[in-house]
Amino acid sequence: MASVQQLGDARRGKLAGNIAAFGRALRRAGVPIDAARIALAAQAAMLVGVHTREDLSAAIEAVMVSREQDRMVFRELFEAWFQDPELANKMLAQMLPSSEGKAEPPRRRPRVREALAAPAVVSKPAAQNEKEVQFDAAMTASERARLHHADFNALGAGEYQLVERLAREIALPVPTVPARRLRHAGAGRAHSRMHWPGVLHEAGRTGGELVWLPRLIRRQQPLPLLVLVDVSGSMERYARLLLAFLHAATRRAGRRDVFAFGTHLTDLTPAFRLADTDEMLMAAGAAIDDFAGGTRLGESLAQLRAGHARRLTGRRSLVLLISDGLDTGEPQVLEQELQWLKRHSRRVLWLNPLLRFEGYAPLARGAAMLDRHADAMLAVHNLNALEQLARSLAALMKTGGAR
Numbered sequence: 001m002a003s004v005q006q007l008g009d010a011r012r013g014k015l016a017g018n019i020a021a022f023g024r025a026l027r028r029a030g031v032p033i034d035a036a037r038i039a040l041a042a043q044a045a046m047l048v049g050v051h052t053r054e055d056l057s058a059a060i061e062a063v064m065v066s067r068e069q070d071r072m073v074f075r076e077l078f079e080a081w082f083q084d085p086e087l088a089n090k091m092l093a094q095m096l097p098s099s100e101g102k103a104e105p106p107r108r109r110p111r112v113r114e115a116l117a118a119p120a121v122v123s124k125p126a127a128q129n130e131k132e133v134q135f136d137a138a139m140t141a142s143e144r145a146r147l148h149h150a151d152f153n154a155l156g157a158g159e160y161q162l163v164e165r166l167a168r169e170i171a172l173p174v175p176t177v178p179a180r181r182l183r184h185a186g187a188g189r190a191h192s193r194m195h196w197p198g199v200l201h202e203a204g205r206t207g208g209e210l211v212w213l214p215r216l217i218r219r220q221q222p223l224p225l226l227v228l229v230d231v232s233g234s235m236e237r238y239a240r241l242l243l244a245f246l247h248a249a250t251r252r253a254g255r256r257d258v259f260a261f262g263t264h265l266t267d268l269t270p271a272f273r274l275a276d277t278d279e280m281l282m283a284a285g286a287a288i289d290d291f292a293g294g295t296r297l298g299e300s301l302a303q304l305r306a307g308h309a310r311r312l313t314g315r316r317s318l319v320l321l322i323s324d325g326l327d328t329g330e331p332q333v334l335e336q337e338l339q340w341l342k343r344h345s346r347r348v349l350w351l352n353p354l355l356r357f358e359g360y361a362p363l364a365r366g367a368a369m370l371d372r373h374a375d376a377m378l379a380v381h382n383l384n385a386l387e388q389l390a391r392s393l394a395a396l397m398k399t400g401g402a403r
Helices: 015-028 035-048 053-064 068-081 085-090 110-117 126-136 141-148 157-167 196-205 233-249 277-287 297-307 331-343 365-373 383-399
Strands: 176-185 215-222 225-230 256-261 265-267 318-322 347-351 376-378
Touching (some): 015 035, 015 053, 035 053, 141 157, 141 383, 157 233, 225 297, 233 256, 233 277, 233 318, 297 331, 331 365, 376 383
Parallel strands (some): 225 256, 225 318, 318 347
Antiparallel strands (some): 176 215, 256 265
16 A cells, blocks of 8 residues: 655645745746646646555646656656655755665766756745746856857757757757658559559459549658767767757667777667657767777778668768867778778768858868768758758758768
8 A cells, every 4th residue: 555645734825835836846847838728737636636656647647748758757846846845945056965874876867957946935925936946047148148159069958958958958850751651542642553453452342433533642751860970079069969869869860870989989779769859869878988088980980881771771871070170090991991881871971060160161071071971061060050950951952962
């Protein structure tokens, strides 16, 4: 039988305030929460009661969480928030103290830590609530505009965490191509063909009269993605943020294979299968053992060809190569491997953060080699560049990859 615990002080009317403050903490953690969801959570708490933590958690989660990647964040934050009812007003000021000898959790997700670390007070006058909402939004409109054009390498620690969270909300629709399989087409669809078995079936249903002619059209499927991320020292500030961006932005894509390269190749595809972006970053950090080292792209591509050549699907894969091009390996090896990569993929797109410099020219040996063999070079140094990336991908697929 589940133990009965008092979650909040219902006799003094604090439960609704605690749920509202909990909703604001979820919003700081990146979970999309509005006033309507907070009101529904308060109603759900009244319906199920506060006798058991499990029932209350399930009820509030059902109305507050709509994305799978936010469920573990909700559960961890709920456990921390309602651990001690008497400390509810202090949860956002500091981590829960272990006054009763309880050991603090060894590790929390970064989104949960940030949400708990932000100062707030549950009960405030109406005039101050507006200020709290503005603080909860994390920044003003002018500050948001500045951060959208700020180089990732020039951000402070707090700004970097905020920009990383904003990058996860940017969509990146992967270009689609006609697949081999067919589906039923609507009336009058172009490039459709007659579905003769369907025609006979419809004729049988209507006594031989052809009321309408079923047609077929090819399905559309996203291109397979192959992502290669440079994790060398010069890319240290970009690698983590771009990994978080790609994990969230390509969640609904088809096949995606992700590798990190520095002095050697590291397969991050198992980490990218995790639903939560924070868990993916922790798994990727544990897998990469040459982070902030040198860059040997040629040798890394040779490892890709030797051990993972089948990841390139029938010359249909879209390759996103994220690097500044400061390669320290042999240029002959790099050119040979880039030629192989180009032959076995649909497009090779070079995502270069050094395009933040006006008048940039790829003069380094590795950069010149990438510039020669890549179908296009795109900027990825700020949020504005990431937002333009989707439009650039669609345009490049239509123009055949011309610069």
